Amino acid sequence: MSTAPVMKETSPGRPPRALLSADALSVTFPGRRGGPPARAVDGVDLDIGPGEIVALVGESGCGKTTLARALLGLVTPTAGRVVFAGEPLGYGPRALKAYRGRVQLVLQDPSGSLNPRHTVYEAVAEGLRIHGRPGDERTAVADALARAGLRPPERFFLRHPHELSGGQRQRVVIAGALVLRPEVLVADEPVASLDASVRGEILALLLALRAELGLSALVVTHDLGLAWNIADRVAVMYLGRVVESGPVEDVLSAPRHPYTRALLSVLPESPAEPVVLSGEPPDPTRVPGGCRFHARCQILASGEAARTGVAEACRTQDLPVLPGTGPHAAACHWAAPEAGA
Incomplete structure (x- = not known):
């Protein structure tokens, strides 16, 4: 496959109830200039279990990023619902704020997601301040940076994004998600902007975080090689629907859908x-x-x-x-x- 192999451990057996689910989820956008509406996500069911990594793959325009944004509460579904820990997601400000402390986004372009004027410390501490988390801020930031593989963390506190390599910037973005101690990461093309030599390191980090912290993850990607290396299950999306899904070894070794x-x-x-x-x-x-x-x-x-x-x-x-x-x-x-x- 196209991404360098990393050591992947199998997650525990599938739980009876998913941690995060799309339940008959649809997202439709109004048409432009009176044109027909866009059915970006069309009645999708998708489950992510505790400690499980699911890869969502497909071409550009298939709806996978819109589905991920709906699961994050950034897009309100037209129909269906998002369910987290057995409860439907609420869309009031307080409910969304609490939810986003437990389900965090990791963006594909660290250069675009990091404020160039902020230090690494400020970038990682921002989530703690927004959510008003108690405790020692410096210790929490240092712990998140260390878990993201930036050690010793204090060495990075006062650096700015332009002083870091691409891989280090992506680790800062991951640390910014980890500092809130989430249960689920939604990673949108997490290694797309990185050199091939660094991609394997970031994938290995995500697997290590799953093993150490029990994190679940939805990894959105067009790269089936990445899915092979990191995921337990894969869902292949086309034109708003999941058209094939199952254990990653089954789907990618013996694909059934022509797409x-x-x-x-x-x-x-x-x-x-x-x-x-x-x-x-x-x-x-x-x-x-x-x-x-x-x-x-x-x-x-x-x-x-x-x-x-x-x-x-x-x-x-x-x-x-x-x-x-x-x-x-x-x-x-x-x-x-x-x-x-």
């Missing part, structure tokens, strides 16, 4: 012939009938769907929303017999 197969085929290490997707990229203002991938599907274009008798269903019959967790499953007419559905 997942296409994404995997273009990785440098893939033995498969690269699949060049035809047609237009996903457009949430124009969700087709039937399977929403059918206009770009290589299985349908090759005639294989017709030979197996599902071509008409591909074009006309919508598919059920995949459950938030469970065994390897794909929302695909052609894959259904293969999946034992």
Whole structure:
């Protein structure tokens, strides 16, 4: 895969109840200049268990960042709900403030998320001050920096972002999330802006934090190699829906959905012939009938769907929303017999 391998430990067995869930979640944005609305997220179920890392993968425009923002409470769902620790998320200021102390965002671009005029100490302490956390601030900041791999932490207190390497800046961003002692991290492309030599270090750090602190994480990425190295489960998203999900080894070793197969085929290490997707990229203002991938599907274009008798269903019959967790499953007419559905 495209990201350097890191040592990954398997998380504990799946819990009976998820820690963070999207429950039939939809986010629709008004159309521009009177145009049709954009169904960015369309009835998604997704669960993240305690101590579990879930990778959410897909092309740009598939809805994965909007889904992540909805799970963070930064976007209010049009329908459905976000559930945390068994309770639906409230959207009042007090409820959101308490929630964001327990579910923290790690952005992809540390240069853009760090104020260049603030020192490392101020950047990490900001969350403590916003949330009014009691206790010794200096000790909390030092502990967060040390957990993020910046040791000795005091050496970094007075530095500014421009004095740090890209990997160090990303560690400061992670420390800023850790200082509040959250239960879940939502990491949006956490290594996309880093050199290849540093990516493995940051992924290893996230795995170590899971092991040491019991953190859960949703990692949003277009990089299936990253998903392979860090995740317990993977959810593949296309045009607002999760179209394949399951244990990462199952999904990436034996993909069932043609979209997942296409994404995997273009990785440098893939033995498969690269699949060049035809047609237009996903457009949430124009969700087709039937399977929403059918206009770009290589299985349908090759005639294989017709030979197996599902071509008409591909074009006309919508598919059920995949459950938030469970065994390897794909929302695909052609894959259904293969999946034992």
